[in-house]
Amino acid sequence: MGSAAVLFGRMTRLLLLFAVTCGASEYEYTWPEGSYNSGRSYGKAPQCVDIPDDLRLCHTVGYSQMLLPNLLEHETMAEVKQQASSWVPLVHKNCHKDTQVFLCALFAPVCMDRPIYPCRWMCETVRDSCSPIMEAFGFPWPEMLTCDKFPEDGVCIAVAQPNATEASGPSGPSPVCPPCDTELKTDAMVENICASEFAFKAKIKEVKQENMDRKVILQRRKRMVKIGNLKKKDLKKLALYLKNGANCPCQQLEALENQYLIMGRKVDKQYLLTGIHKWDKSSKEFKKIMKKLKNYKCPAFENVFK
Template identity: 90%
Template sequence: MGSASVLFRRWTQLVLLLAVTCGASEYEYTWAAGSYNGGRGYGKAPQCVDIPDDLRLCHTVGYTQMLLPNLLEHETMAEVKQQASSWVPLVHKNCHKDTQVFLCALFAPVCMERPIYPCRWLCETVRDGCSPIMEAFGFPWPEMLTCDKFPQDGVCIAVTQPNATEATWPSGHSPACPPCDNEIKNDAMLENICASEFALKAKIKEVKQENMDRKVILQRRKRMVKQGNLKKRDLKKLTLYLKNGANCPCQQLENLENQYLIMGRKVDKQFLLTGIHKWDKSSKEFKKIMKKLKNYKCPAFENVFK
């Protein structure tokens, strides 16, 4: 009875995983002959641990316990949280309805007798939906998530329709201009600021088209919100680029009278625009975020998008 109870509990966890939605998709768990041997050899025995509330990437995924070490070779919860934090903004972008399921299958895998990897189909659909968004921020699809590493068959987590690659975009979102989206609220905005290298308050002086990008020239007067690695000499004549944004709608860049919260990061020799939001003193929510930011400690992590 004891082993039957454990098996029932694990199947319940599995059903929760496969039922979780970032839209309204269905998942299936398939058993087939053969097994996937692309995983690692663990330095210590895997164990089931509770998913902590501050593991924001996965604490709402639909199950409460995860396997540690996980499937990305993270052996401590501190390392999991450190690495997972940089993926939270991508999930908030809703680039594909299955992004959270795919990432959490690796960062916080459901507890089973053996590791269960996402199917290659799931990786490919998420990659195809999200890589254009990542490229807009100067990030390539990372080597650690190369889809060829995952099983095509056998035991794996898969979308029911493996050829479905469409991404669903909520009202107000645009796949072409993700830094211009206005969806950010509370913790999501804090995560976006933390994921950006710097953030500041400024007005826009001029917007030009340069090849397929938009060149955003800021007015001289600026106030730092997050200094990051931005040097004083860079700040004086700061120019940012909206990658592949020459023809995309961006309401913020049409109004040069407003002050904005502007986020960015440096890629090669360019500063990329990673977020732009109206500096709205009349918004209680915005004021609350700015107040919280003063004492908010961003997670320290090595960027997993490299």
């Protein structure tokens, strides 16, 4: 390789790094020999736009502008927000420290003169850490994020190796059953409720183990918070399953005298538990959550994970 080509390569690396150093300097763009051409064709020319504050998945990712259309073929900001919002609860679970950067590379790609995708191995690392959490909520790893679609070489987003003295951030998911590990913060709780098909206040009658799951049998009386597609006949003898929850801890299922805010969704013929939190009227944060839900319109997630 000639000296001019070497100099060009070095300058290009510097430019790529400069584009994402605003608060995200641990991430780098790699450029081995050759190039990655995704063959992506947009319905309209990509434009560089500000990442809005209400794009909660990505507004703290470390850069302020993104390409629209993005790399998942979303051509309007409204579509980006609607699709991206369903992933925010997963980021809260800390299943992998790079989940947000991986997702935002696709939902809100950094402004460059060509599309730059995550490296395949980065996708595989996030997938392997996060797919068990997703499965607990009844979601498979979606087709749109199939890792072999992403480049093994050429220009791609990678994670710089941290120094031994640097903090590595969250080391992985909590050992607590994912639906039981709910954070009592207004935005996080509202996002969990929105990502569930239904939510209600109820007491638990009985908890049984069935194979690798736990079956949660509810008392008949329920106060609906979000009804979704549930019908009255479904509510009468409703039982929820804690998917793969036979051996992970869930403190809420040990105190059956309490009232709970219970969230769920239907997968095939089963109703899965997607979140459970003590119904605590004495908590100011809990009151804020209930007040916000009265006037809050959840986005629709029907096709997000298909």
